[in-house]
Amino acid sequence: MAADGAVEPGPPAAVAAPSSAPARAPASGRLFRPISAEDEEQQPTEIESLCMNCFRNGMTRLLLTKIPFFREIIVSSFSCEHCGWDNTEIQSAGRIQDQGVRYTLTVRTPEDMNREVVKTDSATTRIPELDFEIPAFSQKGALTTVEGLISRAVSGLEQDQPTRRANEDAIAERIDEFIVKLKELKQVASPFTLIIDDPSGNSFVENPHAPRKDDALVITHYNRTLQQEEMLGLQAEAPEEKPEEEDLRNEVLQFNTNCPECNAPAQTNMKLVQIPHFKEVIIMATNCENCGHRTNEVKSGGAVEPLGTRITLHITDPSDMTRDLLKSETCSVEIPELEFELGMAVLGGKFTTLEGLLKDIRELVTKNPFTLGDSSNPGHTEKLQEFSQKLDQILEGSLKVHFIMNDPAGNSYLQVS
Numbered sequence: 033m034a035a036d037g038a039v040e041p042g043p044p045a046a047v048a049a050p051s052s053a054p055a056r057a058p059a060s061g062r063l064f065r066p067i068s069a070e071d072e073e074q075q076p077t078e079i080e081s082l083c084m085n086c087f088r089n090g091m092t093r094l095l096l097t098k099i100p101f102f103r104e105i106i107v108s109s110f111s112c113e114h115c116g117w118d119n120t121e122i123q124s125a126g127r128i129q130d131q132g133v134r135y136t137l138t139v140r141t142p143e144d145m146n147r148e149v150v151k152t153d154s155a156t157t158r159i160p161e162l163d164f165e166i167p168a169f170s171q172k173g174a175l176t177t178v179e180g181l182i183s184r185a186v187s188g189l190e191q192d193q194p195t196r197r198a199n200e201d202a203i204a205e206r207i208d209e210f211i212v213k214l215k216e217l218k219q220v221a222s223p224f225t226l227i228i229d230d231p232s233g234n235s236f237v238e239n240p241h242a243p244r245k246d247d248a249l250v251i252t253h254y255n256r257t258l259q260q261e262e263m264l265g266l267q268a269e270a271p272e273e274k275p276e277e278e279d280l281r282n283e284v285l286q287f288n289t290n291c292p293e294c295n296a297p298a299q300t301n302m303k304l305v306q307i308p309h310f311k312e313v314i315i316m317a318t319n320c321e322n323c324g325h326r327t328n329e330v331k332s333g334g335a336v337e338p339l340g341t342r343i344t345l346h347i348t349d350p351s352d353m354t355r356d357l358l359k360s361e362t363c364s365v366e367i368p369e370l371e372f373e374l375g376m377a378v379l380g381g382k383f384t385t386l387e388g389l390l391k392d393i394r395e396l397v398t399k400n401p402f403t404l405g406d407s408s409n410p411g412h413t414e415k416l417q418e419f420s421q422k423l424d425q426i427l428e429g430s431l432k433v434h435f436i437m438n439d440p441a442g443n444s445y446l447q448v449s
Contacts, residue, residue, distance in 0.1 A: 076109075086115035105150065107175055121172040122150060128264055129233025136250040137178070137226045137237055144248065145179040145218065148238040154264060155230035157181060162213055162224075168231075168263065178226060179218055186214050231260040243397045243419060245373035253377065289318065296322035305383075311443075313358060315383060330358060330381035337442025344436050345386075345446060350429030353387035356447040363439035365389075370422055370433065386435065386446075387427060394423045 076093040083090040090112030098104050111118040139145065151157065152173045157166040166185060174184065189211055196204035217224055228235050233253070239246040256264075285302040298320040306312050317328040345352065359365070359382045365374040372393075379392055398420050425431035437444050 076107075081110060083110075083112035083115060083117055085117040086112060088112065088114045090114070090117070105175065120174070122175040123152075123173050128266065131233055131253045132229070132231035132256050132260065133233045133235060134230075134252040134254065135226075135228045135235065135237040136252070137228075138223055138248045139178060139217075139220060139226055140223045140248060142220050143240070145177065145220065147178050147240060148236075149174075149176055149178060149181060149228070150234075150236040151176070151181065151228060152230055152232055152234045154232045155228050155235045157185075158227040158229070159217070160225050160227070162210070162217075164210075164214070181226075182214055182217055186211055189214075231256050232264055243374075243393075243416070244371050251375065291318070291320035291323060291325055292327065293325040294320065294323040296320060298322070313381075313383060328382075330383040331361065339442055340438070340440040341442045341444055342436070342438050343444065343446045344434060346432070346434055347386075347426060347429075348432050353385065353390075353427060353429070355386045356383075356445075357386050357389055357437075358383050358443075358445040359389060359437065360439055360441060360443040362441040363437055363444040365393075366436040366438065367426075367433055368436070369431075370419060372419070390423055390427055394420055 076095040079092045079094065080089050081092040082088075090110055092108060092110045095107045095109075096104070097107060106123045107120070108122070109118070109120045137144070137147070150173075151171070153171070154168050156168045158164065164185075171184070171188075174180070176184065189207055193204055193207065196207065228237060237249060237251075239249055256266075283303075286299055287302070289298055289300045290296065291298040298318055300316055300318045302314060302316045304312055305315055314331045315328065316331065317326070319326050345355075359379070361377050361381045364376050366372065374393060379389075379396065382389060382392070384392075397416055422431060426433055437446060
C-alpha cells in the first residue's frame with residue numbers, strides 16, 4: 033500500500049508574505065553552526081508569514097545548522113498564534129551527493145523508535161512487513177524520529193477518511209484497518225524493518241551507539257540509475273571519447289572549489305604519487321585563505337582490484353605508530369578490543385601514519401556537539417571519554433590491540449616493518 037501526496041497533514045506550508053515587521057537575523061559568524069546548548073549566539077531567523085489555514089499573519093523561523101557526523105541542513109518552523117496551526121520541515125543545504133544512500137533499520141525495541149531521522153523530499157520510505165511505501169516527493173523533508181515518521185504517515189492517511197467514508201466506504205474500511213496496523217508498530221510488539229532510500233544521498237538515520245558499530249542499522253551507498261538522475265533534475269553525462277593519456281606524475285594540477293567550512297572560494301591542488309611497492313594514488317589538498325581551514329584527501333589512481341583486502345595489525349610497540357598507511361574511501365576500520373568500527377567513506381581517503389589516523393578518529397569522536405553542554409547524555413559522554421582515554425593508551429603503546437583495515441576494492445595499504 034502506498035501513501036500518496038496526501039501524507040502531508042493539514043493545509044499547505046506557510047508562504048512568506050510582505051510585512052513591515054523586520055526579520056530577526058542570526059548572529060554573525062559561520063552560516064551553519066554545529067548544534068550546541070552552549071552556543072547562545074545560534075538563534076533562528078524570524079520572518080512574518082501568511083498562514084494558509086486562516087489567512088492571517090503567523091511566524092516562520094529558519095535555523096541553519098549542522099548535524100554531527102552528517103552535513104548542513106535548514107530547519108524551518110511555522111506557527112500561527114491565531115488558529116494554532118503549525119508546520120515543520122527541513123531542507124538539505126548541501127549539494128546532491130555523488131552516490132545515493134539506503135538506510136535499513138531493524139526496529140526491535142521502543143528505544144529504536146526515538147532515533148533521529150533526516151528524511152529529504154527525494155527519499156522513499158518503506159516498511160516491507162506491511163507492504164507500505166511513501167513515494168519520493170510526496171512529503172516535505174522532515175527532521176523527526178522513527179515514531180514521528182509513522183505518526184506522520186498515519187495523519188496523512190486519516191486526513192481524507194471522512195470523504196472516503198461518504199463516497200467509497202469499502203476503501204475507507206480497508207484504510208482504517210491499515211491505520212490500526214501502523215499504530216501497532218509504535219508498540220514494537222514484534223520487530224519490523226524501516227527502509228529509507230534516498231538517491232540524493234542527503235537523508236540520515238541516527239546511530240545512538242556511536243562511535244561503536246550499530247548492528248540494527250545497515251547503510252548502503254550506491255550509484256544512481258539514469259531514471260533517478262532524471263528525477264533529481266541532474267543531466268545525464270553523455271559518453272565522451274577517451275582522450276590521449278598524459279603523463280601527470282611531475283605536475284601539480286590546480287582547480288577552483290569552495291571551502292567546506294566557510295564556503296568561500298578556495299583552491300585545491302592535485303598530484304599523482306607512486307607509493308613504493310603498492311600503486312599510484314591521487315593526493316588532493318585544499319587550503320582556504322579566508323578561514324585558514326586545511327584538508328587533504330587521497331583517492332586511488334588505479335582500478336578496483338579483483339579481490340578485496342583485509343589487513344590485520346597487532347599493535348604491540350610504540351614504533352607501530354610510525355607505519356605509513358593508505359586508507360581509501362571504500363575502506364572500513366575496526367578495533368575489536370574497543371568494539372569500534374569506522375565505516376566506509378568516513379574521514380574520506382587518507383595517506384598518513386597509523387598515529388595520524390588514530391588521532392583523526394579521536395578528534396571525530398570527541399568533537400561531537402551532542403556530547404557537550406546541558407543537552408548531552410551523561411552516560412553517553414562517559415563512554416566517549418573512556419573511548420578517548422583508551423585511544424590515548426594505544427598511541428602511547430601501553431594498550432595492545434588489533435587494528436583491522438577491510439577494503440572490498442583492494443585499494444588500501446599498510447607499511448610492513
